[in-house]
Amino acid sequence: MEFTKGHGTGNDFVLLPDPDGQLDLTPELVAALCDRRRGIGADGVLRVVRAAKHPDGAGLAGEAEWFMDYWNADGSFAEMCGNGARVFVRYLVDTGLATPVGTALPVATRAGLVRALVDGDTVSVEMRRPQLYDGSTAVLGGLTLPGTAVDVGNPHLVCVLPAGVELSALDLTTAPEFDPAVFPSGVNVEFIVAGEPVDGADEHTLMRVYERGSAETLSCGTGACAVAAVALRDIARETGTVAVDVPGGRVTVTVTEDSCWLSGPAVLVAAGAVDPAALSKRR
Numbered sequence: 267m268e269f270t271k272g273h274g275t276g277n278d279f280v281l282l283p284d285p286d287g288q289l290d291l292t293p294e295l296v297a298a299l300c301d302r303r304r305g306i307g308a309d310g311v312l313r314v315v316r317a318a319k320h321p322d323g324a325g326l327a328g329e330a331e332w333f334m335d336y337w338n339a340d341g342s343f344a345e346m347c348g349n350g351a352r353v354f355v356r357y358l359v360d361t362g363l364a365t366p367v368g369t370a371l372p373v374a375t376r377a378g379l380v381r382a383l384v385d386g387d388t389v390s391v392e393m394r395r396p397q398l399y400d401g402s403t404a405v406l407g408g409l410t411l412p413g414t415a416v417d418v419g420n421p422h423l424v425c426v427l428p429a430g431v432e433l434s435a436l437d438l439t440t441a442p443e444f445d446p447a448v449f450p451s452g453v454n455v456e457f458i459v460a461g462e463p464v465d466g467a468d469e470h471t472l473m474r475v476y477e478r479g480s481a482e483t484l485s486c487g488t489g490a491c492a493v494a495a496v497a498l499r500d501i502a503r504e505t506g507t508v509a510v511d512v513p514g515g516r517v518t519v520t521v522t523e524d525s526c527w528l529s530g531p532a533v534l535v536a537a538g539a540v541d542p543a544a545l546s547k548r549r
């Protein structure tokens with residue numbers, strides 16, 4: 267089975283080319299591929315499949331040729347992955363499966379159509395505008411942290427750290443607790459503090475994230491979009507640009523009246539072949 271490995275600000279993915287949807291991709295195989303000791307290692311899997319050839323993409327086949335079939339490292343599905351979409355587009359362009367011709371390239375996802383622009387090393391994707399909901403809380407290391415629920419196609423809880431709590435001191439080796447009545451399908455939890463002013467951005471935020479289905483990652487694109495919407499709300503703005511620093515680098519988020527652009531580097535680093543039978547003998 268052929269694969270390519272890529273990442274966006276350290277949020278890493280195994281890409282599986284499967285244009286005609288013939289791969290028998292199971293949660294077990296995804297988890298085995300993402301295993302960092304016994305497999306290739308990644309935060310998630312991106313199956314590259316024609317929209318018309320996947321049941322979840324077929325409805326958008328008239329608008330996009332390709333469907334991003336995203337899976338978390340534990341073998342669960344997610345509706346959307348912002349960095350995944352940026353790496354997916356890098357793959358389409360670098361392998362010649364798609365040609366960016368000035369206008370944005372459409373890609374089908376479980377959260378609907380996204381559009382992408384490629385400019386050198388930078389890949390930007392336009393997603394839906396984050397929707398802010400009520401407050402909820404996360405509990406981490408005995409600390410109860412208030413946060414804001416945000417829908418970016420997938421669910422997020424953004425918690426601003428109180429004074430005296432260091433972002434770097436958080437122990438994210440275990441999952442934060444959350445209210446299952448608010449997030450019945452689980453949630454990605456972002457922890458944020460304000461950063462120093464950055465040229466060209468209305469706000470600058472530092473973030474760490476514990477992702478549903480993947481644990482702590484070095485970056486989360488949809489998480490950065492959720493964080494940007496909360497940071498703008500907190501300065502009484504509905505739109506604007508936010509620089510979001512994650513452990514793996516920096517992404518830039520521009521929230522407009524009706525959408526949200528996520529920009530940053532996306533790179534392919536390796537390609538090869540993996541034997542699914544060997545992965546199944548993981549003990």
Ligand SMILES: N[C@@H](CCC[C@H](N)C(=O)O)C(=O)O
Pocket residue numbers: 277338343344345346347348349350420421454477478479480483485486487488489
């Ligand atoms: N890292 C991603 C988000 C991946 C999905 C998430 N773990 C979920 O279950 O919703 C991103 O860059 O957005």
